[in-house]
Amino acid sequence: MITALVHPIEKFVRSERLPHIWCSGCGMGMIFNAFAKAIEELNIDPKKVVIVSGIGCSGRASGYWAYDGFHTTHGRPIPFAMGLKLARPDLHVVVISGDGDLLAIGGNHFIHAARRNVDILVILVNNFNYGMTGGQVGPTTPEGVRTTTTPYGNYTEPPFNAVWLAAASGAVYVARWTVYHLRNLTESIKTAFQMKGFRVIEVISTCPTDFGRRNALPDPLDNLRYLKENAVYVKNPDPREADIVWGKKFIIGEFVKIEGKESFDDRIRRLIEIAQKELRRSDLQ
Amino acid sequence: MMNLVGEVKPGMYFWSGNDAIAEAAIFAGCRFYAGYPITPSNEIAERLSWRLPQVGGIFVQMEDEIASIVSIIGASWGGLKSMTATSGPGFSLMQENIGLAVMMEVPIVIVDVQRAGPSTGIPTMIGMGDVQQAKWGSHGPYEIIALSPSTVQEAFDLTIMAFNLSEKFRTPVIILADEGISHMYEKVVVPDPRDVIIINRKLAKDPNGYLSYKADDDLVPPMAPVGEGFRIQSTGLTHDERGYPSADPEVQNVLVRRLLDKIRKRKHEIIDYRMYKCEDADIVVVSYGSAARSAKSAVDMARKEGIKVGFLQLKTIWPFPDEVIFELAKKVKKFIVAEINEGQITREVERASKGRSEVFWVGNYGGRWIFPEEVLGKILEVK
Numbered sequence: 001m002i003t004a005l006v007h008p009i010e011k012f013v014r015s016e017r018l019p020h021i022w023c024s025g026c027g028m029g030m031i032f033n034a035f036a037k038a039i040e041e042l043n044i045d046p047k048k049v050v051i052v053s054g055i056g057c058s059g060r061a062s063g064y065w066a067y068d069g070f071h072t073t074h075g076r077p078i079p080f081a082m083g084l085k086l087a088r089p090d091l092h093v094v095v096i097s098g099d100g101d102l103l104a105i106g107g108n109h110f111i112h113a114a115r116r117n118v119d120i121l122v123i124l125v126n127n128f129n130y131g132m133t134g135g136q137v138g139p140t141t142p143e144g145v146r147t148t149t150t151p152y153g154n155y156t157e158p159p160f161n162a163v164w165l166a167a168a169s170g171a172v173y174v175a176r177w178t179v180y181h182l183r184n185l186t187e188s189i190k191t192a193f194q195m196k197g198f199r200v201i202e203v204i205s206t207c208p209t210d211f212g213r214r215n216a217l218p219d220p221l222d223n224l225r226y227l228k229e230n231a232v233y234v235k236n237p238d239p240r241e242a243d244i245v246w247g248k249k250f251i252i253g254e255f256v257k258i259e260g261k262e263s264f265d266d267r268i269r270r271l272i273e274i275a276q277k278e279l280r281r282s283d284l285q
Numbered sequence: 286m287m288n289l290v291g292e293v294k295p296g297m298y299f300w301s302g303n304d305a306i307a308e309a310a311i312f313a314g315c316r317f318y319a320g321y322p323i324t325p326s327n328e329i330a331e332r333l334s335w336r337l338p339q340v341g342g343i344f345v346q347m348e349d350e351i352a353s354i355v356s357i358i359g360a361s362w363g364g365l366k367s368m369t370a371t372s373g374p375g376f377s378l379m380q381e382n383i384g385l386a387v388m389m390e391v392p393i394v395i396v397d398v399q400r401a402g403p404s405t406g407i408p409t410m411i412g413m414g415d416v417q418q419a420k421w422g423s424h425g426p427y428e429i430i431a432l433s434p435s436t437v438q439e440a441f442d443l444t445i446m447a448f449n450l451s452e453k454f455r456t457p458v459i460i461l462a463d464e465g466i467s468h469m470y471e472k473v474v475v476p477d478p479r480d481v482i483i484i485n486r487k488l489a490k491d492p493n494g495y496l497s498y499k500a501d502d503d504l505v506p507p508m509a510p511v512g513e514g515f516r517i518q519s520t521g522l523t524h525d526e527r528g529y530p531s532a533d534p535e536v537q538n539v540l541v542r543r544l545l546d547k548i549r550k551r552k553h554e555i556i557d558y559r560m561y562k563c564e565d566a567d568i569v570v571v572s573y574g575s576a577a578r579s580a581k582s583a584v585d586m587a588r589k590e591g592i593k594v595g596f597l598q599l600k601t602i603w604p605f606p607d608e609v610i611f612e613l614a615k616k617v618k619k620f621i622v623a624e625i626n627e628g629q630i631t632r633e634v635e636r637a638s639k640g641r642s643e644v645f646w647v648g649n650y651g652g653r654w655i656f657p658e659e660v661l662g663k664i665l666e667v668k
C-alpha cells in the first residue's frame with residue numbers, strides 16, 4: 001500500500017508556487033514553518049489570518065502561505081496593514097518583512113504604528129543585510145562586518161537595537177528569537193496572537209548567500225551554529241541591553257509584555273461613539 | 286445640516302470647495318480617510334475629522350503622505366471606500382503608491398488641491414501644475430482617471446463621480462482641484478440621495494476556484510472580500526490571473542494591456558465636459574479648474590464684440606478627450622488653452638488636434654488667477 005506523505009503544514013501553503021525563491025539554507029523557511037505551526041496549534045481559522053509584507057526576501061512570504069496575502073511597496077506594509085485592520089477589526093493582520101523594509105525605508109511607519117498601538121503583529125526578520133538586492137549594509141548590520149557596500153567592513157553605519165526601538169515607541173509585546181530557537185518562536189507567535197495592540201517579534205535569521213558568505217560563515221549550518229552559540233536566553237530582559245555586537249553574545253527572550261493598553265482600533269471605535277453621542281445630543285437642543 | 290445618523294440633509298449650502306469635497310465623499314459612501322496636513326487641502330481633513338466619526342467612519346492623521354495613501358489602499362481592500370487629500374509636495378510623495386493601487390486594482394480617491402510649484406512654491410496660492418504629473422507621475426505604463434472641478438458645485442458632483450468611477454473600474458481616481466476652487470465659497474445644492482447613482486465595487490461571490498485577477502468581459506476582476514477564504518493574492522509585482530508574480534514578458538504584456546484597456550476602451554463612460562457656444566465658433570477656448578471661470582467670462586466678453594468664439598470646459602482631464610478635441614479641430618481654426626501652468630494641457634490639445642488647428646496658450650506659472658481680460662486679450666490677438 002502506498003500512502004502519500006503530506007507535510008503537516010501543507011494546507012497552509014500554496015504548494016503550486018513551489019519551489020520558492022529563497023536560497024537553500026535561508027532562515028526564511030524556518031520562520032515560515034514556525035508561523036504556520038503556531039496558527040495550527042492555536043486553532044485559528046486560517047481564513048481570518050491576513051499577511052501583509054513589503055519588499056525583500058522575507059517580503060515574499062505573503063505569496064507562499066495560503067492565507068489572504070498582500071505584497072505591498074518597499075517599507076509600506078505597516079500603513080497598509082493599519083488601514084486593513086481598522087476596516088476589518090475581526091481579522092488577524094500580520095506584517096512580515098525584513099529589517100531594511102521595516103526599519104530603514106519604513107522606519108517612520110514602524111515607530112508611529114507603535115506609538116498608536118495599532119493592533120497588528122509585526123514579524124521583523126533581521127538577517128543583518130539587504131538580501132534581495134545582493135547584500136548591502138542595512139539599518140541592523142552590526143559594526144565591523146562586510147557587506148557589498150561596506151567592503152572594508154561596516155565602520156560607518158551603527159545598527160538599530162530594534163527591540164529597544166519597538167519598546168520605546170510603545171509596542172505592547174516585544175520579543176526576539178533566532179531561527180535556531182524555533183520552539184520559542186512558535187510559542188512566542190502564539191502568545192502574540194492572543195494579545196491586542198502593536199506586537200513585534202524580531203527573528204534573527206540567516207542569510208548564508210549574502211551575509212554569511214562575506215563574514216566567514218559560508219555554510220548555512222555555520223550560520224545556525226553562530227546563532228546557537230551567541231544567543232543567550234534571559235528571563236524578563238531589559239530592551240536597552242538588546243544590542244547586537246558581532247562575535248559577541250546577544251540576548252533573546254520576551255522583553256515587553258503589557259496587557260490592557262488600549263489599542264488604536266479601540267480608540268477609533270471609542271471616538272466614533274463619542275461623536276455619535278454628541279451628534280444626537282446636539283440634535284435634541 | 287445633518288440627520289441623526291450624520292448624513293447631510295438635501296438642500297442648499299454655502300460651502301468652500303474643500304467643504305464640498307469632504308461632504309461629497311461622505312455622500313458617496315467614503316468611510317475611511319487618511320491624510321497628512323498640507324496647505325491648501327487642510328479643510329478637507331479638518332471637516333472629515335469632525336464628520337466621518339458621526340457616520341461611523343474612520344479618520345486618521347498619518348505620519349506622512351506615503352503612509353496616508355498606503356493606508357487607504359489597505360482600508361479599501363478592507364471594504365471601505367477610502368480617500369486622501371493633499372497638495373503638490375504630498376502628491377509627489379504619493380506617486381509610487383498610486384502605481385501600487387493601479388497594479389493591485391484598488392478603488393481609492395486622491396484629492397490634489399494644486400498650489401503654485403515646483404517644490405514648496407507658494408503654498409497658499411493657486412497653481413495647476415500637477416496635471417501632467419497626475420498622468421505620468423508613477424513609473425511604468427498605466428492609465429489614470431483625473432477630474433477637475435471649476436465650481437464648488439462641481440467639486441461636490443465630481444467627487445461623487447470620482448468614487449463611482451474608482452469603484453466601477455477598480456482604479457485610483459484623482460481629483461485635480463486647485464487652491465482657487467478649494468478656498469472659494471459658493472452655493473451648493475445637495476441632492477436627495479435617492480436621485481443620485483452610487484456605484485459600489487463588483488464583489489466576488491464564490492471562493493471556489495476564485496482567481497484574484499481574472500477579469501470579466503468588462504476587463505475588471507471582481508474584488509474578493511478579505512477574510513472569507515478567497516485566498517487573495519495581491520502584489521505590486523507583475524502577476525498572472527491568480528495574482529502570482531511572474532517575470533515573463535508575456536504575462537507583463539497581458540496584464541498591462543488589460544490595465545490600459547479597461548480605461549481606454551471604456552473612455553466614453555468616463556469623459557465629461559461642457560461645450561458652450563461652439564457651434565459656429567472659429568476659435569475655441571479650452572480650460573478646466575479655476576482657470577475655466579475666467580475663460581468662460583472672456584468668451585462671453587468676446588461674443589459681445591461679435592467674435593465667433595466658443596468654450597470647452599474639461600471636467601475629465603484623464604483619460605484625455607482626444608476625440609472631442611479632434612472633432613472640434615475639424616471645424617475651428619484656433620484653440621486657446623487657458624491654464625495656470627506652462628501649457629500642460631496645451632500640448633494635449635496640440636496632440637489631439639493632429640495639426641488641424643493652431644493652438645495657443647494663455648496663462649501664468651501660478652501664484653495668481655488668470656483674469657478674463659488676459660484670455661480676452663489672447664482671443665483678440667489671435668483672431
Ligand code: SF4
Pocket residue numbers: 021022023025026027028057058127131132206207208209210211
Ligand atoms: S539572499 Fe539571503 S535572505 Fe535572501 S533568500 Fe537568500 S539566504 Fe535568504
